[in-house]
Each structure stands twice: as structure tokens, then as C-alpha cells.
Amino acid sequence: MLKINPNYKRLKESYLFSEIARRVAEYSGEHPEETIIRMGIGDVSLPLCPAVIEEMQTAVREMGQAETFHGYGPEQGYDFLRRGILGYYGEFGVELEADEIFVSDGAKSDLGNILDLFSAENRVFIPDPVYPVYVDTNIMDGREVVFLPARQENGFLPMPPADTAPADIIYLCSPNNPTGAVYSREQLETWVDYAKSHHSLILFDAAYEAFISDDSPRSIYEIQGAKECAIEFCSFSKTAGFTGTRCGYTVVPKALQFDGAQLNHMWLRRQTTKFNGVSYVVQRAAMGVFTPEGRRQTKENIAYYKQNAKCMTDTLDKLGIWYTGGKNSPYVWLRCPDDMDSWKFFDLLLRQIQVVGTPGEGFGACGEGYFRFSAFSSRADTEEAMDRLYRLFK
């Protein structure tokens, strides 16, 4: 008789985005004349840049001709793309080897699948509020999760807790989703020291690194010793608008030795057994990001979103509303005015000014009382939404 994985019964259903959709639909039904502006989405709005499109078109043509057709590729990604990623890391002074890079269909897949390598006995630190995938994937395996509270007092950047037993696995996301907060070099040094002294592994989510424009670390490997204690996840989704194109990469340094095993070797075994590599056409698209034109064009797109973020933070500054993020991140995380709870603030914005954001409570208990705006909408929508917000609270 088939026995299911009992941990699935411990998962909570996530109602965040379905509840948002429900409330928006209800309001729209009552007020069909109103134009609602969506400032909550984590999806991009700008199309793929021309350099990426050009590479894809070439690759599609190749796939139609026997002489240039590509069948099964290497599970860990084509050399041309791994070399492109190596060069990109070189821009911020990180040296890696090609076989430390694994190309995948996105950071979400790898963040979930990496847990295959680890025992269910490990204890896990996860910041709260957080990208829900970290929590759910560990519940699916039955691991003990300890939340690290991220609050206004610590700038939404939790540090190693003095009063809690150490964790074996530590999630860090910088720039953070949902808060947009970014760890400094000194803070990451403290985390690396902590991980090394406890033989813990850091899972570092760098999906938003391309939004960093000051000297905050863009990779955990900018920190000395990190190659012995950290795996890094990155993605073309936000760097180059690949949310619907699907490509990311995970760095598993060969120096990662735990419990008698080399994690790089284990991950290669996992990927060659349960994965067949990313579509050739998509890998060529990703390669387009690393051409000189692709680098310039993707930087322009990121600058566009960051200008949206600046429009939001300027408005919040004028209104005296506390926030974090927005400077090195596409997300602005604000404190709901008048100590409103997140869903009350959500309803207020929806009903008074027809602007939709994301209630912080949906990302974890410590998100209560906070609210996320995303900079991925169009300029016009962002400006209009901020204008309405200013008029409501001024």
C-alpha cells in the first residue's frame, strides 16, 4: 500500500496571492469604472532586450538544421554559458571554476532541489519575513525550521542569534525579497564566521544582486572563506527579465566539504540523475545577456526599474513613512502608517486610491504591519500610484 510523504500534511496553503486576487476582483466587481494600478507583482514588465532576442533567433534557426541541431546537452550547462557567468563574477572580483557553476531552469528549482543533498535531521535558520519557498521546501522534508526575526530594529537584516542553538543550514537573501534590505560586507563576514565555526552551510539567494549599485557585496563569495561554507543561487529572471524564459545558475564551490562528502560532487550526481539540462535556445538567450550589447541593455532595464523605485522612496520620504529597500533592490518595504495592520492598509489603498500592493503579513509573522511595493511596473503606473498615495497621506 503506497504511503505518502507525511510532511506534506504539515504544509500550510499559501493564500497570499489568491487572497489578493479575490479582494481585487471583489472591488473591481463593485467599481468597474475604477482603474486599478498593480504595484504588488514580482514579475517584470519590460520585454527581453534585443541582444537576447538576437541570440535566441539564431539558436532557433540552428535547431531547424541537421548540421547545427543540438540534442542532449550537458546537464550542468553549456561551456559557453558557464564561461559567460565566470566572466560576470569576475566583474566583482570573484574567481570561480567552470565546474563550480550549474546552469538551471531558475533559482526556485535549485533552491528546492538542493535540499535533496541534506539529511532531514538538519536544523534550519530562515529569516522572517521571507520568500515562502524556503519554508515550504524544508517542511516537505520534515526539517526543524527556526525563524530569525527581521524587524525595523535590525534593519530587517537578522544576524546570528546569541541565545539560540546553531543551525546547520542558514538561508540568507540579499537584496532581500520581500524587504529589499541588503547585507553589508561586515554583516556577511559575521555570518560566514558563524557558519564556519559551527560547520553550517549558508544558502545564499542572490537573485536580486544586479540591483546593487553601491559597494554592498553582490556575491557571498566576495567574503573570504565563503567558498567553504556557502552555496549561491542566482537567476536571469530579474537581471534580464527571464521570468518567463527560465534560466538561473547555482554555484557549488568544490571547497564545500561536509560530513565526509563534497557537495559539488553530490549536486552533480543529483543533477545528472534528476535533470537533463536547460533548453539550448534558452542557454543561448542567457548568453546574450553577457554580450557587450546585452550587458548595456540589461543595465538600462535595471536602471528603469530603479528609477521607479526612486519615485516610490521619494514619495515615502516626503510623507515621512518609514521604509527599507528601494536603493539596491526593486522592492520597497514600508511601515503601514498609523500602525495599521497589513491587510487593513491593503484594503485602504485598494478602496481609496485603487492601488494594489502586497501585505507584509503574507511573508511571515514579522511582516505584519508592513507592506511591499514592487518597482517592476511601468513608469507611468508607478508615478500615478505614487501621486495617489501622496495625495491620500499628505
Add this chain to the structure above:
Amino acid sequence: MLKINPNYKRLKESYLFSEIARRVAEYSGEHPEETIIRMGIGDVSLPLCPAVIEEMQTAVREMGQAETFHGYGPEQGYDFLRRGILGYYGEFGVELEADEIFVSDGAKSDLGNILDLFSAENRVFIPDPVYPVYVDTNIMDGREVVFLPARQENGFLPMPPADTAPADIIYLCSPNNPTGAVYSREQLETWVDYAKSHHSLILFDAAYEAFISDDSPRSIYEIQGAKECAIEFCSFSKTAGFTGTRCGYTVVPKALQFDGAQLNHMWLRRQTTKFNGVSYVVQRAAMGVFTPEGRRQTKENIAYYKQNAKCMTDTLDKLGIWYTGGKNSPYVWLRCPDDMDSWKFFDLLLRQIQVVGTPGEGFGACGEGYFRFSAFSSRADTEEAMDRLYRLFK
């Protein structure tokens, strides 16, 4: 201190294809003047058909324009493709609902990932010889694997064993990789009855169904009651040459209820948590397979490979060498002449006639003494290889 998944230490390294490559390289080094014909690969050689290329080109253009750009899509696949797959199943009389179909980046990923849903306590039946992924993915989870011997006596089609305790999970692959053997309707009915009476789950790998041209079942769901006991995995890899394009689909009927859980709901939860859907461009490519032109063109390609298979089976018939497969499958599984072992036969073909195939032993203990040829090479190479084989053994 991080503890690794201890089951990884129980995995055997697969030396099959690296050992083949080593022996071929050694021989080529000694005899650079010889032309080696590769009849061992499971990869396709014909390019993507024009109907698929056309859809992809349109989709790439769409991704470059804001008005037609696609960001995050549904994790379980776009409706247009799920409807196409529904229609395809209709061709062989199987009715499914759209939300029973999950589009993925390939059958290999889903065959591995589906095991997330099941307890490590389950006992597993796996035919021997077999696609190595079934075995390794279960070892990674620590499940007990019981091999079902596939031999000449049972036509390489093992049936439920009378003398062994029942399994909770049963792998069936038809048309089989590596043997090319195909289960009949009656045989699959026996398996479905067995699974239902023991509350077992069949994992049915139908990756090669498009090669069936007689009335053997192309889907397990052609068998009454299968929706209550079977998950089916399928792929565009061999149907339409998508080995490097990466798209497949898994059918999880809503009637699958085990241990108080609906497997369809669990798989949806797994996929929405650990997967972000298949690239829009690739899903459009897959949709191209279901246009009238795409159906005609992919059928032509399959006919081409089947003609290669016929060239092989005609030669073996003339030589009086026993084989299975080749009729409803791109693989021909032959008994090595003169009771040679598989690797001795491999060396003989390599050194005497410069033809490379795959030793059956590499697919499991019961594969010893057998050998796999693939029909995915070009017509010219296939004819030349069979000509050399005929002259060697006539």
C-alpha cells in the same frame, strides 16, 4: 554541523557511457584511419521540424515586444499546450482533464521529482534491465528496490511476481528502454489489477509511445481502472526531437487517492513550490507538434527512425540473431551471438567493424549477454553499420 543525505553514499557511479567513450577513444587513437559508426546513442539526429521552428520563431518575437511579452507562466503549463496534449490523448481514446496534465522540462525531471510525494518506507519494483534513473532516484531516498527480471523467456516484459511480497511503487516502461519490448493490453490489464488489489502505484514511462504502430496501448489509461493506480510520464524528446529543447508532461489523474491524500493536489503543491514552469518559447515549440503540419512532420521523422530500425531487424533476421524491440520502438535489443558477454561483443564490433553499440550489462544484471542498437542515427550510417554486421556474422 551539516549532515548530508546518507543515501547518496549508497549510489553506484554509472560507468556505462564513460567506459564506452574510453574504449572508443582508445581504439580511435590506435586506428585514426578508421571511420567509427555510432549506433549506441539515445539522442536524436533529425532537427526540429518546420512547424515547431515556426512556433518558436513567433514566440521569440513576442518575447521582444512589451505588448506580447510573457513573464511568469502557470507552473503546470499554459492552457494552450495542455489542451493540445488533451487532444493528442483523444487520438487514442483517452479522456483527461486539463488540470490532470503537468507540463515539465522533461520526463527525467518528473520521474525523479515525483518521488518527493512518497514516503521512504515504500517498497519498489523495477524491471531489470532498466533506465538507470529509476534505480538511482530511489536509492537517493533510501527506498527498498526489488528487481523484476526481464529475460528472453518472458519477452523482456516482467509480469507481477507470484513469489514476492507486493510493491507499493511499480515502474513500467513501454515501449521499453533499453529493450524496446512493448506490453500488450492484456499484460497491462494484469498489472493494473495487481496494483489496484495491493493499493500500489504504477509509474508508467511512456516516453517512446509515439513509436507504437500496432494496437499495443500507447497510454496506461487505455486500461480500465488505470486512473486509480497510475501516473504517466511522457516527453517530446523522442516524439518530436526535443532532447535539447526540453519539454515533457506528466499525467496525475485526480482519482489517485492514497493514504488519505490526492496525488494530483500533492504534485501541484510540489510543482508550485519547487518549479516555475517551462519557458514560454519552449511551450510554444511543443504546441507546434500538435498543429496539423507538426503532426505530419513528426510522424515522418518517426517513420524515418523506424525504417532504420527495420534495416537493423532485417539484418538480424537474416543472420538468425535473436532480438526484441525495433517494431514499436527505436531500440533493438539483441542477444550477443555465440553466448558472448556484452562487453566482449562491444569490443568485437568496435575492433572488427568499427560499430559502437551499448552493452546490455550497463542497464542491469539481466542485460548481460545482450546489446542495444539505436535507430536514431542517419539512414546512411545505419545501412553501413548493418552491412558491416552482416558481413561479419554471415
